[in-house]
Amino acid sequence: MATSSVAFKSREDHRKQLELEEARKAGLAPAEVDEDGKEINPHIPQYMSSAPWYLNAERPSLKHQRKWKSDPNYTKAWYDRGAKIFQAEKFRKGACENCGAMTHTSKTCMDRPRKVGAKWTNKHIAPDEKIETFELDYDGKRDRWNGYDASTYSRVIERYEARDEARRKYLKEQQLKKLEEKNTDPNSENKPAENAEDEEDDDDDLKVDEAKVDESKQMDFAKVEKRVRTTGGGSTGTVRNLRIREDTAKYLLNLDVNSAHYDPKTRSMREDPLPDSDPNEKFYEGDNQYRVSGQAQEFKQLNLHSLEAFDKGQDIHMQAAPSQAELLFKNYKVIKEKLKSRTKDSIMEKYGNAASEEEYPRELLLGQSEREIEYDRAGRIIKGQEMMLPKSKYEEDFFINNHTCVWGSWWKDHQWGYKCCMQTTRNSYCTGIAGIEAAEASADLTKANMARKEAAEDIPVEEKERQLATWGTDVPDDLVLDEERLAKCLKKEDERKKEERDERKRKYNVKWNDEVTAEDMEAYRMKKVHHDDPIKDFM
Secondary structure, three states: OOOOOOOOOOHHHHHHHHHHHHHHHHOOOOOOEOOOOOEOOOOOOOOOOOOOHHHOOOOOOOHHHOOOOOOOOOOOOOOOOOOEEEOOOOOOOOOOOOOOOOOOOOOOOOOOOOOOOHHHHOOOOOOEEOOOOOOOOHHHHOOOOOOOOHHHHHHHHHHHHHHHHHHHHHHHHHHHHHHHHHHHOHHHOOOOOOHHHHHHHHHHHHOOOOOOOOHHHHOOOOOEEEOOOOOOOOOOOEEEOOOOOOOOOHHHOOOOOOOOOOEOOOOEOOOOOOOOOOOOOOOOOOHHHHHOOOOHHHHHHHHHHHHHHHHOOOOOOOOOOHHHHHHHHHHHHHHHHHHHHHHHHHHHHHHOOHHHHOOOOHHHHHOOOOOOOEEOOOOOEEEOOOOOOOOOOOOOOOOOOOOOOOOOOEEEOOEEEOOOOOOOOOOOOOOHHHHHHHHHHHHHHHHHHHHHHHHHHHOOOOOOOOOOOOOOOOOOOOOOOOHHHHHHHHHHHHHHHHHHHOHHHOOOOOOOOOOOOHHHHHHHHHHOOOOOOOOHHHO
């Protein structure tokens, strides 16, 4: 029997509830209704609408099942983007050395790196940014549209309306132009009626959206093929037919481990894998060659122009409207050439053209120089043009202590140093050419002294042989002994003899000295027992 899930205070209340339900089933009691007046089915448990008894709720609710009270500490505000709080007039201590703002450092500065920073020029100090911190709740952290200004969408609508207006104006001009051609042409009345269909097709072509492209030209590129030959045996994913499979892969052109680096993630090899081979026989010279040849330079200039134009306030975007960006770039080049020619004409009109009056020597006209650049048959540079190294934002070529070279520009005898003075002591003062000459003179003197010492060691020194009183030898005739030392040595020898006879008298810490003097040797001889002496037993 299904009953409503209600918590009761006692067994008596539970019994009364069961009797009431039995009476309702028999039709003896009215049915139970909810807040809206609808009859509650007793066979469906009312789990979600029954609050626990300890809440003392007058009617069912869901307040006990979730956190329905909002925390007043949380906020729905967002960052004030681009806001400035203070504009300083001079540089302050601890500010960014590049722009002069106090809210960041020079390493995290997003402004253009200046040639001379604001710390030294004390001009064009950037204002301080407004830095805010918010405590967001669970929903605020996951709100995608938090901080979005709905008024900015009007710009999108205005841009689309301007595009539609320009399209309608263009279509109207084309129609007027066709009507004028039809009125001015005297043979237009004699034309057959078949041309009417062609005119209708032309009108339809004018109304075609410019964003629609011919998909037939991209069919080969977008061709999708299944990868069937996999380890598991099935097809996993799809690949685009981007290259001919018979071509040799980049990483197989040169199998040397020290050759050009191949990045498998981006499938790029920037350097030339075969730099020493004949350029006329190579079909691949690295990805960098593609970036500096063909139309890549023009595309870079187009991107740069669109970015600069956007920064100056023009509504242009290379990715959103590439045709518009290209058209503006072409107009910019035409205007630039006109301005350049106008400036040239004005200068020539004011100062005259000295090039047309005098004839320069043939060497200057040809523009010869001592720089040698080698080209191949196709006009590509083989050697002679050095690769430009990008300059980092960190300080380079920073010289201290009157040095003209940095530390580490000199290497000698497994030591780094300065090339300008050939010193291997870091943070030393530069001595220049005088220091180099002094170092060379000192090295020459050291070499001369070593050579003199080696020559002296090669010559044997005649020494007079002196017979020493060592163990197992006879006492020489010219031996001179010190009486006091000899007495001490004799006493020490007696103590040693006693220790040998009685081990218990030996001390715990024994000090041993292996230096034997002439007095020690004499005392040993005097106290030694000669076994071949006939009166040794009487001593």
